[in-house]
Amino acid sequence: MSQPLRVGVAGLGTVGAALIAQVARQREQLAARCGRSIEIVAVCARSRVKNRGVDLKAMKWFSDPVALARAPDIDVFVELIGGAGDPAKSAVAAALDAGKSVVTANKALLAKHGVKLAALAEKRHVALNFEAAVGGAIPIVKTLREGLAGNAIDRIYGILNGTCNYILTRMEQDKMAFAECLKEAQRLGYAEADPTFDIEGHDTAQKLSILASLAFGSKVDQRAIYVEGISSIAPADLAAADELGYRVKLLGVAVKTPIGIEQRVHPTMVRKDSAIAQVMGVTNAVTVDADGINPLTLVGPGAGGTATASAVLSDIGDVARTQVGYTRLAHDRLQNSGKPEFCVRTEPFGRPTARLTSVRKAPMQRHAGGYYIRLQARDKPGTAATIAKRLAQQDISLESIVQRHAKDGSGPAPKIGSVPVILITYATSEDAVRKALAAVGRDRVISGRPQVIRIEKN
């Protein structure tokens, strides 16, 4: 039997505790599947006295994650501290620099410093694995990095934030307002006390930046993403979507266009019969469109201690497995060489970092696609004609126009002298839509701001 893989875990929140419990529970299976046992030999957290429901007695305690990262008696450093800055960043860098493979669930760190850390991992011939950083237990990182290695990817999009999907699901199913659903999500622990990061799309953007890099060989760069959250979505939009055969989902989308990779996060209309539209509640899902094959959709738990720990453990298993392959064949000949005993793929983003291409921020005014537009139109002669004219001036063709009065209380209270009008456009450019709506605004035929939701073809 080969030597056990010695793991150090920094950060003992719900994921860390779930990981320790799972390694203990699956000891035998892990050894069978990886060819060697996996042992958590050292841990690091802020409080040593807190009861986490797992047995830490056999593990060496560190109070400094950087010291743990450098400890000579660990093979793999697992970073579950979180955050783009220190100590997570310095600990991960220290571990890689010391020739240890790193497993992390830290999307923020990767979205900000992913390229630099990947380059360091390559230099030291060690792994930097991060399946848990995107989509929880959904094996989307592995699928992009290995499963679709021979496919040109055209588009990848997904529901990457359970909080937002929970809120949109409740709004749709129970015809509740956004604020009310957010409160419910907070009560159930699905949303933070300060929910901004989730509901304004930033969490989705961090995850999307990682997926885009894996899919398109671009440098991971959160700043390249256009971001819009869900706080402006009204029950009236969900009701209209339903009538028109759509659902509204907060999607992260990265797509190849003639002017480069377009990365964007915003509420999106998706066809009700698509796989992604079926995804309800806190569940996550990712769809990949690749050359010549029908879309591939992966659906599963996107968060939670056990789901995240299961992805972390899969990453640890990958290190154990590749290392053992090496060990079995070459251990005898290499054991005195002083080089790390690893034989792993060393490209965290699937390609050498030197070959990753730069991306620029999606110029959304050049985004092309269909649009859903909800206007509160003044109920006077000539209004419809004015709106139609402004759209026509921008060469926007309409697939449908629905003028609906909210009868069931799901829409906004009808205003005297105003009628909700819902327009679905054929493919056009965002620039055209913006110009047309600005002109309609100047014409004073609508009240309030128009609601605009992009339609994602699927």
Next chain:
Amino acid sequence: MSQPLRVGVAGLGTVGAALIAQVARQREQLAARCGRSIEIVAVCARSRVKNRGVDLKAMKWFSDPVALARAPDIDVFVELIGGAGDPAKSAVAAALDAGKSVVTANKALLAKHGVKLAALAEKRHVALNFEAAVGGAIPIVKTLREGLAGNAIDRIYGILNGTCNYILTRMEQDKMAFAECLKEAQRLGYAEADPTFDIEGHDTAQKLSILASLAFGSKVDQRAIYVEGISSIAPADLAAADELGYRVKLLGVAVKTPIGIEQRVHPTMVRKDSAIAQVMGVTNAVTVDADGINPLTLVGPGAGGTATASAVLSDIGDVARTQVGYTRLAHDRLQNSGKPEFCVRTEPFGRPTARLTSVRKAPMQRHAGGYYIRLQARDKPGTAATIAKRLAQQDISLESIVQRHAKDGSGPAPKIGSVPVILITYATSEDAVRKALAAVGRDRVISGRPQVIRIEKN
């Protein structure tokens, strides 16, 4: 740059041709993703003159697949011949024995000889990869072997045969009879001239045997599977399912039970709002229930040249990538050793073959679950009471009873003096259901054979 990976391909049908085209098209990306170029250097097929739409000029031609498998100038042997017997079997064995990794899409071969071939791969420290054998482009083999390495799996089930799912989809959506839909599937090329292998569930069973082995560490063994096809499904069943909130799918199911791993293929009622119920047409899907995490569902193209080739190419990429990792670190020291230059995981079924457990055929009379039963009851006093009594004698509780007359032509023609009765039972044993229905038959209160469809909780 490392040496190119030299690939020999045996079998140039739609998959082989698609593979050659894809390797040519993705040359650069593959090199970036795998750290070395992938070159198809030799091919083998029956006809040398047939036009396959791809350029074979640069490739060495073999007429004997075994000779290609043993050729000293290939690193990987790709078997796309098909069939459980020779020449596929002897060619794969010859390649493994010669220390070459093998990639195959051959489910029949694996279902029958998988354990023996895996043992040979282990002995020679080479890979035996078969992502394409199950679920086409869906990365389910990789997900089970690597992605869920640290999870105890409770159940895995899937739509693994596009022909059957296409037929059931058409039957449901267009209220067509089975025979009519089968003809349509044949016309579209979704079903073979002799459709038995697909529609009677044997194709699904071969694939399930592979998934069960990967999920539960059992020996792959097609004979351990209980198999029932879809030819007895009537439009009346699909209409009744719809009314009751279900859809009928042909599922392959492998599940941990107190008496061992139960493997079965049969038409199944699944809840309409489940992810698997949304899968329509020739699309495939697999759902995995693992410890402590919500189900993971993978949906995608289950067949077709490009989809299958993309899975084959992913397997080839895995060999290229692991080999290059080895090469970079240790090539200098090992190049003169005479050992194969591979550094790969050598457990095709995720665990050493010596540790794979034996399975026995699922004793279906002990299967526990809910049941859908459709009877043609004689319309005379006491019939309902008789049926109810026989069920009660076997301790079967009913969740619902529906007595429906086919009004819309979707059911069988109403017989004079007989009424269709649909029963949904709570969880019971198959033995109880069989005994109760045998008693009802002896009571002469029904005409024809009862239709029985198992309900899969999901």
